[in-house]
Amino acid sequence: MSDKANPPGDTPRYPIREVSRLTGVNSVTLRAWERRYGLLRPHRTPKGHRLYAREDIERVERILQWLHRGVPVSQVRELLEQPDAPASARPGVDDWASQRQQLITAIEALDAVRLDDLFNQVLALYPAHVCIEKLWQPVINHLEERWDDRLGAALQRRALEAFLRTRIGTRLYHANPQAGPLRVLIAPLPETDGPLWSLLAALLLSEQGHRVQLLDAPLSPQELTLAVERLGADALLLTSGKAEKPDLVKRQLPRLADQLGVPLALCGPVARIRAADLEDTRVAALGDDLPAAASHLNALLAETASDRDQR
Incomplete structure (x- = not known):
């Protein structure tokens, strides 16, 4: 069955799951924008299913632009209804x-x-x-x-950490069975103070449709190799809020990256602090901006998937 639904005599329409995939906004949020703030007005089938036009998808993208500028969702509708509103416009209160x-x-x-x-x-x-x-x-x-x-x-x-572990773990439990085929294994590095960076990375990558396996305690390089193999991971993401020890970053991680058949990436302050030490290695230093790091990791995953398809 196709993901698209095209009512007779009408423009192409998309079910909510397809709009979520195209825009990165989950279906719960799309429904909240419609019900609470009237930001979207999808077509309804006789059975009550939502169908979105291309114009609705473009509207979601404009909503995201305003949200990224710090505009509260409660004030976005007014801006959307002013087509001449400058892109730099924003309310005086930073929500x-x-x-x-x-x-x-x-x-x-x-x-x-x-x-x-x-x-x-x-x-x-x-x-x-x-x-x-x-x-x-x-x-x-x-x-x-x-x-x-x-x-x-x-x-x-x-x-x-305990709070986020429970809430994000629950989200992963429900999201993984419906996620795409790519699996990302996330684990912290030894010197970090805890799994906060790993937990946020897991939440973000899960929203983007990946199956996420989260380990909240460090493992040795040998154990990480085994974990990637046994869990069928398509990428290994290591996180830390610290600089980590020079021997780990300069010797052990590059050696691990050479042994793995999947991308090895770092995110968090370690990736910013140690970026120069990893320039000539197969370890991808993604930086400490999590959304940017996720975009970079997605590109690595796409490249890996393409290489596999060509074999």
């Missing part, structure tokens, strides 16, 4: 700044109920890559600068 402060307050207060509300609310209204770029990554960068060895810092970090 993301407010949400970042609320999230920091909830984490520092160990307020699990508020944290759960914020997590669910933002992911219902925004794609995961927008949430990570505008909310989660700035908050974690801010907290890691403050945590260091302060009393209570370890408690805040571990509580946040």
Whole structure:
């Protein structure tokens, strides 16, 4: 059965799963934009199924452009209805700044109920890559600068890790059976303080349609080789918020990359700090901007898949 649905005498129409694939916005968020804010008006079949025209897809892309500029979703409709509104226009209130402060307050207060509300609310209204770029990554960068060895810092970090491990693990459990064929194995490096970077990377790559296997504790290079083989991974992504030891970065990881039959990539501060050390190796240093890192990894996966098809 084709993913497209074309009502007789009408322009091509697309089911919600296809719009989600084309735009990167999950179906829950698309429905929320329609119900809460009237941003979309899909055609309905007699059975009530949503069908979207090409104009609807273009509208989703314009919505994403405004969201990336920091415009709250509640104010996007007004801008969409002003076709002459300049691309640089934005409201005076930065909704993301407010949400970042609320999230920091909830984490520092160990307020699990508020944290759960914020997590669910933002992911219902925004794609995961927008949430990570505008909310989660700035908050974690801010907290890691403050945590260091302060009393209570370890408690805040571990509580946040436990929260995200549960919520993101649940999402992976439900998303993986419906995901595409490519599998990404994610694991932290030994010196990192915890799996925060791995967890956010897992959330992002899952939204982009990959099957994600998340390991939240470091493994030796030998164990990673075995994990890639046994789990059938198409790429191995290692994360760290630290620089990691020179021997690991300069010798062990390049050797591991030469042995694996799939791409080996790093993301997080380690990939920014150690980029120069990896220039002449098969290890891909993706940097510490998670959405940009995911785009780079997707390109590596596409290249690998193309090479396999040609064999």
